[in-house]
Amino acid sequence: MENTLLTILKLSLFETFYVTGLLILIGLVLGIIGNRANFYIQRVFGWKGIMLTAWIGTPVHELGHLLMCILFRHKIQDFKLVDLKARNGVLGSVQHTWNRKSLYQNIGNFFIGMGPIFSGTAALVLGMYLLLPDSFARFGNYLTLDTGQLDSGTLVNIFVLTGELFASIFSAENVASLNFWIYFALAIGISSHIALSKEDLKGASRGLVTIFTLIFLINLVALVLNADLSGFFMEILALNVYLLAFSMVSIVFSSIRLVLSAFAYFLVYKVP
16 A cells, blocks of 8 residues: 555655646746846846846736736735836735635735746747847747657657748848837746746745645545546646746747846956
């Protein structure tokens, strides 16, 4: 019996990764890139450098939390999409409560914490659709990915498609157009505030515990009923592959911001 429970525990951990792992990885990558870029920007421009992009980036960030609160039926007590006069460094916030006895609302904490990844990526894609329609057509190539499994071949295909997408975005024809520069400015502003805060991650962790507990209980029931749920979790993984592909837009623009901020830092502090 003990060995069976240990096996179910390991399986539940693995399946929890199927459900949430790629989203967590995306959040961590964006956080590392964003925090480093913010370091360079604050050293060069001070707090004003962060505020310069807050007018567009912060509302998009907070909308991610807000919309997920609505989706998972949390009670919204108060929210500020952006507060440019904030003295405590908190440029926006969403305060919410939930029914601790509700499984659905407890799971929602994970997706509420991760909300800015969805809203930020959606905003970047929407801007591409409106301002760079030819490049947006290339974005649809992500839907051709084979999501039957996640392996090195899938990752290579995602990187190849991302390279083709950004080659299209930064084509000579686009760079010569006003729409490109409007989109580029908006994309940098949105990506400047897409990273998750410590509070975001803390809130998401509460939901993660609930998700794992639910999966563990489902596996116990499946054992009793002799049911095979592997196909279901493979479908979840397939959705996460698409999420990873779509999120590459956010990751690349965040990386561009990091390179630009590092270059400015180098010019100010390293060039004699």
